[in-house]
Amino acid sequence: MNRKTRKFPIVLACIILISVIYGAISIGKSISIRNQKLEIIERNNKMISELNNDIENLNSEIENAYSSDFIEKVAREDLGMVKPREIIYVDKNMEKDSDKISNKDF
Numbered sequence: 001m002n003r004k005t006r007k008f009p010i011v012l013a014c015i016i017l018i019s020v021i022y023g024a025i026s027i028g029k030s031i032s033i034r035n036q037k038l039e040i041i042e043r044n045n046k047m048i049s050e051l052n053n054d055i056e057n058l059n060s061e062i063e064n065a066y067s068s069d070f071i072e073k074v075a076r077e078d079l080g081m082v083k084p085r086e087i088i089y090v091d092k093n094m095e096k097d098s099d100k101i102s103n104k105d106f
Contacts (some may be wrong), residue, residue: 037074064070082088 061070
């Protein structure tokens with residue numbers, strides 16, 4: 001009978017130890033998963049704020065789309081148009097400097 005009482009606490013201690021180890025591993029995994037989800041949420045919130053800024057910018061462009069200033073800006077920058085009798089001056093040094101900068105990127 002003495003032997004039976006000794007085995008019972010050892011078996012019980014092993015079961016408790018295994019349970020504690022399993023619980024610690026489970027908690028560690030759940031914390032890791034939680035941290036990953038928080039990082040994803042943070043990235044998504046940042047992306048949402050950037051997209052909201054883009055939406056605001058596009059809405060302001062839409063509101064200004066029919067103004068003469070916007071039309072002139074698009075005509076000059078995107079289409080390369082100039083006003084009648086307007087003289088365009090090109091600084092050759094600026095072109096060389098911009099070529100040097102763009103070549104450094106490659």
